[in-house]
Amino acid sequence: xxxxxWTYEGPPHVGAIRVAxxxxxxxxxxxxxxxxxxxxxxxxxxxxxxHRPPVTYTTFQARDLGSDTASLFKxxxxxxxERFKPELLLVGASCTAELIQDDPGGLxxxxxxxxxxxxxxxxxxxxxENFGADETFFQIVKRLSRPLEKTEEITCNLIGPTAxxxxxRDDITEITKVLNSMGIQxxxxxxxxxxxRDIEVISQAHFNVLMYPExxxxxxxxLERTFSQPFTKxxxxxxxxxxxxxxxxxxxxxxxxxxxxxxxxxxxxxASVDSTYLTGKRVxxxxxxxxxxxxxxxxxxxxxxxxxxxxxxxxxxxxxxxKLAASFGVDALISDDYxxxxxxxxxxxxxxxxxxxxxxxxxxxxxxxxxxxxAPVHVQDFPARYSPxxxxxxxxxxxxxxxxxxxxxxxxxxxxxxRDDFEFHDQAGPSHHAAHSPSPKSELIPEAVTEGNxxxxxxxxxxxxxxxxxxxxxxxxxxxKNTEKYAQNNGYSEISIETLYEAKAHYAR
Amino acid sequence: MPNENSLAGCSSAPVLKERGQHEVFCGLTSxxxxxxxxxxxxxxxxxxxxxxxxxxxxxxxxxxxxPRFATAILEETDLAGMADAQLELExxxxxxxxxxxxxxxxxxxxxxxxxxxxxxxxxxxxxxxEKYFPRVNxxxxxxxxxxxxxxxxxxxxxxxxxxxxxxxxxxxxxILGALPDIVHDQMLRILDQLGLKNxxxxxxxxxxxxxxxxxxxxxxxxxxxxxxxxxxMVRRGxxxxxxxFPFGANGTTAWLKAIAxxxxxxxxxxxxxxxxxxxxxxxxxxxxxxxxxxxxxxFFPDSQLEIPLARFLNQECGMxxxxxxxxxxxxxxxxxxxxLLPETTTLSEGQDVDKQLDRLLLGAPDLTVCGLGLANxxxxxxxTTKWAIELVFSPIHFYEQAADLASLFxxxxxxxxxxxxxxxx
Numbered sequence: 001x002x003x004x005x006w007t008y009e010g011p012p013h014v015g016a017i018r019v020a021x022x023x024x025x026x027x028x029x030x031x032x033x034x035x036x037x038x039x040x041x042x043x044x045x046x047x048x049x050x051h052r053p054p055v056t057y058t059t060f061q062a063r064d065l066g067s068d069t070a071s072l073f074k075x076x077x078x079x080x081x082e083r084f085k086p087e088l089l090l091v092g093a094s095c096t097a098e099l100i101q102d103d104p105g106g107l108x109x110x111x112x113x114x115x116x117x118x119x120x121x122x123x124x125x126x127x128x129e130n131f132g133a134d135e136t137f138f139q140i141v142k143r144l145s146r147p148l149e150k151t152e153e154i155t156c157n158l159i160g161p162t163a164x165x166x167x168x169r170d171d172i173t174e175i176t177k178v179l180n181s182m183g184i185q186x187x188x189x190x191x192x193x194x195x196x197r198d199i200e201v202i203s204q205a206h207f208n209v210l211m212y213p214e215x216x217x218x219x220x221x222x223l224e225r226t227f228s229q230p231f232t233k234x235x236x237x238x239x240x241x242x243x244x245x246x247x248x249x250x251x252x253x254x255x256x257x258x259x260x261x262x263x264x265x266x267x268x269x270x271a272s273v274d275s276t277y278l279t280g281k282r283v284x285x286x287x288x289x290x291x292x293x294x295x296x297x298x299x300x301x302x303x304x305x306x307x308x309x310x311x312x313x314x315x316x317x318x319x320x321x322x323k324l325a326a327s328f329g330v331d332a333l334i335s336d337d338y339x340x341x342x343x344x345x346x347x348x349x350x351x352x353x354x355x356x357x358x359x360x361x362x363x364x365x366x367x368x369x370x371x372x373x374x375a376p377v378h379v380q381d382f383p384a385r386y387s388p389x390x391x392x393x394x395x396x397x398x399x400x401x402x403x404x405x406x407x408x409x410x411x412x413x414x415x416x417x418x419r420d421d422f423e424f425h426d427q428a429g430p431s432h433h434a435a436h437s438p439s440p441k442s443e444l445i446p447e448a449v450t451e452g453n454x455x456x457x458x459x460x461x462x463x464x465x466x467x468x469x470x471x472x473x474x475x476x477x478x479x480x481k482n483t484e485k486y487a488q489n490n491g492y493s494e495i496s497i498e499t500l501y502e503a504k505a506h507y508a509r
Numbered sequence: 510m511p512n513e514n515s516l517a518g519c520s521s522a523p524v525l526k527e528r529g530q531h532e533v534f535c536g537l538t539s540x541x542x543x544x545x546x547x548x549x550x551x552x553x554x555x556x557x558x559x560x561x562x563x564x565x566x567x568x569x570x571x572x573x574x575x576p577r578f579a580t581a582i583l584e585e586t587d588l589a590g591m592a593d594a595q596l597e598l599e600x601x602x603x604x605x606x607x608x609x610x611x612x613x614x615x616x617x618x619x620x621x622x623x624x625x626x627x628x629x630x631x632x633x634x635x636x637x638x639e640k641y642f643p644r645v646n647x648x649x650x651x652x653x654x655x656x657x658x659x660x661x662x663x664x665x666x667x668x669x670x671x672x673x674x675x676x677x678x679x680x681x682x683x684i685l686g687a688l689p690d691i692v693h694d695q696m697l698r699i700l701d702q703l704g705l706k707n708x709x710x711x712x713x714x715x716x717x718x719x720x721x722x723x724x725x726x727x728x729x730x731x732x733x734x735x736x737x738x739x740x741x742m743v744r745r746g747x748x749x750x751x752x753x754f755p756f757g758a759n760g761t762t763a764w765l766k767a768i769a770x771x772x773x774x775x776x777x778x779x780x781x782x783x784x785x786x787x788x789x790x791x792x793x794x795x796x797x798x799x800x801x802x803x804x805x806x807x808f809f810p811d812s813q814l815e816i817p818l819a820r821f822l823n824q825e826c827g828m829x830x831x832x833x834x835x836x837x838x839x840x841x842x843x844x845x846x847x848x849l850l851p852e853t854t855t856l857s858e859g860q861d862v863d864k865q866l867d868r869l870l871l872g873a874p875d876l877t878v879c880g881l882g883l884a885n886x887x888x889x890x891x892x893t894t895k896w897a898i899e900l901v902f903s904p905i906h907f908y909e910q911a912a913d914l915a916s917l918f919x920x921x922x923x924x925x926x927x928x929x930x931x932x933x934x
Contacts, residue, residue, distance in 0.1 A: 001555075001597040002582045003604055010562040033621045035535025035654030038563045040882030050889030052882065059531045062655040065625065076530075083863055095557035096621035096655070099588070124557060125585045470691040497698075501789060501909045508793035508912040 006338045006358055008313035008376055012122035013094045014039055015132025015215070019140070020090055021053040021163035022191040026140075027086035029077050031069070031097035031104050032057045046379050047164050056080040060097075070102045074111060081113050088144070088196040089117045090136065095124035116196070118143050128336075130214040130288070130314055133162050137191050138218035144199040147227060154253050155185045155205045159231070160216030161192035166291065166375045167389045168192055171211060174391035175236065179209070181261035182249065191215075203227040207252045211235065211390070213290055214314060236390045237294035238398070239266050239302055264392035266399045270303050278403065284309035284350035286333065286341060286359055287374025289317020291389070293324050295354050295373045298398060300328065309333065309348050311341075313356075338362075352406060357381070369405030373398075458487050460495045467497050482507045519850040524838060529861025532882050533810060533836055534567065535654030536662025537620060541568050542902060543663060544577040546687040549613040549715050552578040553605060554652070555598065555628060556620030577612075579605065583622055594626075598633050599640075602647075612645060613716045616666065619651035646716065648673060658836040660734035660812045660901065663687060667711055667738040671745065677721030681707040682768065683747065685739070686732035689904040696731070696755075696907060699765065702782045703774050711738075722747055727771055729764070731755065731906060733846075734813035736839035753845045754817035757825040757911045758790040763845070786908040793912030798826035800919045800926075804875035810834040810860050811880050811897035813843075818878075818900065818914075819854070820846040826915055830854040831872040834865065876922060893925045 013030060017039050020028040030036070037057050043049045058076045060069045081089060091104040105119025118139050122132050158175060161168035169192070176186050187205035188198040202223065208231035210220045220231040230252050236245035239262075246260045269275060283305045285295050289312040299305040310325045311333030312318070318334045325332035333344050342362045345353060353363045353370040357378045363370030372381055373389075388394040460468070471479050479500075486503035487495050537560055540552045554560050561580035568576065581601045587594045598617075606612060615637070617630045634649040641647065650669040652662040667685060682705055688696065693710065700708050709720045724746035730739060733754050743749060752767035753760045762783060769779045806828050808815040815835045822828040832855040840847070850856075857865070862883075869877060869892070877887055877894045884894045895918055905914040 001587050001594070001601050002584060003579055003601050004558075004561050004582050005576065005579045006565055007558060007561045009558075010566075011558040013559075014562065033535070033654040034531045034533065034658060035537070035563065035621070036559065037530070037532050037882055038534055038538075038566055040532070041880070042566055044883070044885040045881050048885060050886055052886045057530050059529065060655065062624070062653075065655065079863075095559045096625055099622060099625045124559070125583060125588060128558065467691075467694075470694070498785070501786065504909065505789040505793040505912065508796050508916075 004337070006361075008336050008338070008356065008358065009129035010039070011095055011124050012127050012129060012132030012135070013092055013124070014042070015129040015134070015162075016090065016092055016120055016122060016136040017043075017053055017055055018129070018133050018162040018164050018215075019136040019191045020055060021049070022161065022193070023140075024193065024195045025087040026090065026196060027054045027056065027080055027084045027088075028090040028092065029056045029073070029080050029104070029108070030058070030092055030094055031073050031102060032059070032094035033096045034059045034061060036094050036096075043163055046377065047382055048379070049163070053163075054084065054086070058097075065100065069097075069100055070107055073102055073104055073107050077108050077111055077113070081115070087115055088140065089113060089115055090120055090140075091117060092120035092122050092136075093124075094122075098122070098124050116143055128314075130316065133215040134218045137162075137216060138222060140191075140196075141199060141202060141219045142222060144196055145202050145223070145226070146200060148201060148204040150206055151185075151187065151204050153185055154183065155187040156249075157187050157202055157205045157208045157229075158189040158192075159208045159210050159220055160212035160214070161189065162212075162215050163192070164375070164377075165192075165212065165215070166373075166377055166381060167387060167394075168212070170386055170388035171390040171394065173386070174388040174393050175209065175211065178236070178242070178246070178260055178262065178391050179249070182246070182258045184249070184253065203229065205229065207231060207249075209249075214288055214316070235290050235294055237291070237394060238298040239264055239392075239395050240297060241294055242391060242395070262392050264395040266302060266395040269399050275303070278406075279304040281305050281352055281406070282308045282348075282350045283352045283354055284345055284348060284359075285373070286311050286313070286353070286355045288312055288314055289321050291374035292354075293317075293321060294389075295398075296324060296328060298395075299354065299402075302395075303399070303402070305352070308350055309344060311335065311344075313341075342366075352402070354402065371402045371405055458484055458493060458495060461497075464495045464497045464500050467500055479504070518848040519852060519854055519856055520840075520844060520847045522847075522850075522852060522854070522856055525855060525857040527857060527859045527861040527864065529859075529864065531658070531810075531836070531860045532862040532880055533860065534659040534880070535563070535621070536652035536657030536659065536665060537563060537618065537654075538567050538659055539652065539662030539666070540564060540578050540618065542687060543666060543712065547614065547712050547714065549611065550577065550616060551605070551609060551612040551614070552616045552618055553602065554578065554580040554618045554620055555623045555630060556580055556583065556618075557622045558582055560620045560622075577609075583626075588626060594628055595633060598628075599637065602637055606641065606645060615641075615645050615647045616669075617647060617649040618662075618666075619649065619653055621653045621655050624651060624653045624655060646673075658810075658813075660732070660814075661737070661837070663732070664735045664737045667735060668741045670711060670713075671722065671738055671741045674745070675719075675721045676723050676745075678723045678725050679707065679721070680725040681709065681727070682772070683720065683722065683726050683728040683742075684708065684710045685728060685730045685735050685742070687712055688731055688906060689902075692904045692906045692910060695909055699782060699786075699907070700768070703765070703769055703772075703778060705768070705772055705774075724748075727768075729768060730842060732814075733817050733839070733843050734837075736837070736842055739839070739842060749841075751841060751845055753820060753849065754843075755906050756817050756914060757821040758787050758794060758908060759825055760817065760821055760846075761790070761907050761911070762787055783908075790908040790911040794825055794915050797912045797915040797919055800922050801876075801915065802827040803829065804922065805829040805831050805872070806876045806878065806918070807831045807869055807872055807874035808833045808835075809862075809865065809877070809879040809883065809897070810836040810857070811878070812901050813837060813839075814897075814900055815878070816843045816850070816856075817846045820849050821914065822918060823851060823854075824849055825911075826918070828876075828918075831874050832857060832865075832868060834858075834860065836860070876918060878918075893921045895921050 091108045108117045210231045223229040234245040236242040250258045313336040322332045354373045360370045387397045483503040630649040634647045637647040650665040726747040729750040753763040755761040755764035819833040834857040
């Protein structure tokens with residue numbers, strides 16, 4: 001039993017849903033109790049998807065246990081097939097269904113559906129979300145791929161992007177641009193946007209670009225073994241990694257020099273004098289292995305930060321992470337325990353955290369600025385604007401994102417010069433942020449009428465004053481003003497709770 | 510009070526009962542508001558990574574504060590033998606209580622996996638209560654999805670609390686249901702003005718707020734989803750008061766009147782206390798609800814608030830009801846609201862979400878009240894939606910919030926009228 005407050009990864013079936021949702025014409029029937037449908041909102045709310053994830057949940061209840069959960073599963077499969085007519089059906093179990101051992105795969109086999117059915121083994125009590133995605137996609141590829149002649153022109157597959165991934169949508173566009181500039185076409189991108197028919201022709205590409213090892217490595221290894229398709233090992237996040245990636249691709253396709261569009265503003269921005277204030281800033285980096293390792297290289301070699309801590313939450317990446325951390329002269333933190341990460345950050349007291357949404361919580365509590373570099377993510381990590389992490393534009397986005405939470409160069413000097421200045425002081429925070437608070441507001445006692453032109457003073461009775469404070473702070477000011485205006489217009493000299501609510505009703509819109 | 514012969518509205522209307530995919534939360538989700546309401550309580554879910562992920566995903570949309578809930582995640586080793594799991598639980602609780610000395614009430618919350626492996630949380634709670642007496646009171650209940658839907662988690666929690674209440678023969682009024690602070694205080698103030706002196710509320714904000722129960726206890730629910738707590742109160746000998754739920758001007762008046770009549774409050778006092786706020790509420794609703802008048806609404810099942818809210822929208826805002834879906838219909842509790850629904854309303858209980866979506870297409874409502882999983886996909890198809898979950902978290906009860914409640918429904922319609930661009934995602 002493990003005590004857990006927040007978790008970095010969901011259960012493995014959420015990984016399966018990420019793959020199914022990313023693909024087209026695929027449907028997943030998940031043997032699961034009522035309530036597991038919460039996973040839908042990750043996609044419809046956090047990622048703002050305009051479709052429900054293609055998942056049917058069997059929704060068994062206590063009264064079904066021991067009697068009829070198996071036939072409930074079969075019924076759900078048949079109905080899901082009839083309604084959605086997918087080209088491929090995935091079947092699996094969530095954590096509770098795993099315990100009742102109905103064998104969804106075996107049950108689905110007996111139905112004789114006219115489409116391929118891929119049973120998923122998702123060990124909920126041992127593995128986690130990334131494994132679930134990696135395994136699901138691997139099983140799909142294993143089932144549908146077949147040997148084909150390589151395409152005439154040089155092509156590759158983009159492997160690994162899923163639904164709910166950190167900037168996957170934009171990374172696909174950016175990396176496609178880079179590859180196209182090298183004269184390489186994309187055969188298929190999968191799971192994101194792929195249909196089962198696309199997977200059938202996966203082997204005709206010359207090589208695979210493994211964008212996210214967390215969710216695509218098993219499939220890439222299988223394709224290398226089975227169809228001699230090599231795959232890239234460098235994830236092109238950052239200027240240096242992008243250049244290595246281009247070299248790697250050149251070697252794979254057998255050309256010595258291929259020019260690629262890799263121009264980024266990051267090197268100049270880092271070199272310009274304003275960035276002097278970035279040099280040597282102590283950063284702590286944490287996330288999934290891929291993003292954290294890429295961030296470490298950028299932080300040290302491309303911005304000039306000092307990396308004082310480095311780690312990842314997914315144990316699958318522990319080995320490469322430890323190796324890299326050692327080369328940075330730090331011990332890697334491999335942990336999915338949010339409290340342990342918090343303790344670690346507190347101990348090394350960095351000036352900047354590059355982490356996940358969890359570290360944003362930690363940073364907020366400890367008063368340390370934080371930029372998000374990896375999943376798990378929040379709705380704000382799916383911006384409307386184009387903001388990849390990979391490729392030249394990705395490097396630009398990263399520079400801006402990481403610098404944003406910090407106090408800017410000259411401002412930092414002002415802080416030192418005017419230590420107790422009313423506008424520039426330690427608690428004020430960067431002045432370009434909305435939360436910047438030059439002077440501590442005293443809002444405890446609502447002053448009587450603050451605006452001029454009033455004939456007489458209006459007194460807030462104590463009860464009314466207390467009641468006013470129960471109103472959320474962001475509308476409190478308006479409520480106070482409206483009430484006072486209302487009282488004045490009605491010739492009241494005192495404001496009671498009654499007056500407060502009369503005014504509220506009066507101004508109701 | 511209406512008698513058996515004068516049943517009207519939807520009280521005896523047929524209910525469409527459905528089984529199939531339920532697009533709803535499980536009972537664990539109520540921990541999100543219960544832990545804010547009960548300030549010295551901690552909720553420890555004994556479950557899987559899925560439970561932890563659910564709480565985080567549901568809470569992540571709404572709160573950023575340091576939570577007073579956590580999950581003891583079952584691992585492979587725990588599934589092997591029962592005795593082992595009990596020891597593990599004791600160890601986990603010890604770890605938790607040593608870190609959080611502010612905890613006075615600890616709820617061990619059962620989940621789907623803990624129910625399926627029949628982990629005995631009742632015995633665990635009893636043992637732990639003895640071990641940590643008198644510092645911490647340990648109580649267990651189940652918030653599992655195989656037994657509870659969303660708000661039924663609060664119901665199961667209160668039921669467990671009621672079971673542990675001390676007996677008392679004092680005449681008193683007990684109100685059931687967690688309410689936002691501002692609403693809670695308004696309610697107590699108005700009951701005080703009516704002259705009711707001995708009033709208490711469950712859940713208690715702090716464990717020191719002593720509450721007892723007995724045959725002179727009259728009780729009324731402030732939330733419609735407290736069926737099991739209602740039954741448990743009756744078992745403890747308490748006398749129920751039922752009325753339409755206190756939403757809108759009419760609902761609030763009816764709810765307060767039922768209490769006033771029970772406690773013999775004079776007509777004059779009742780009028781003196783309620784006339785002004787009632788008129789205020791009516792005027793405010795009238796202003797806000799113009800945009801709702803004659804429009805149609807369709808409720809997907811979510812919190813069991815659906816029937817009372819449908820009553821409010823129909824009776825006080827002039828909306829037409831197409832379908833009112835509820836995860837569970839407790840007829841004793843929502844009966845007074847059902848009587849006031851037009852007979853033409855389709856009532857549904859449980860859910861087969863795909864079939865219900867088919868009916869939605871046919872009904873083509875002006876406003877759809879649904880969960881977070883459905884809202885954006887429906888918006889993308891051109892439906893105007895209201896997230897049901899907001900109704901559980903916002904102050905919507907009683908006179909002073911009546912117009913706020915109406916405006917929660919008016920806002921999405923307002924928005925779709927304001928936006929002059931397509932909504933295709």
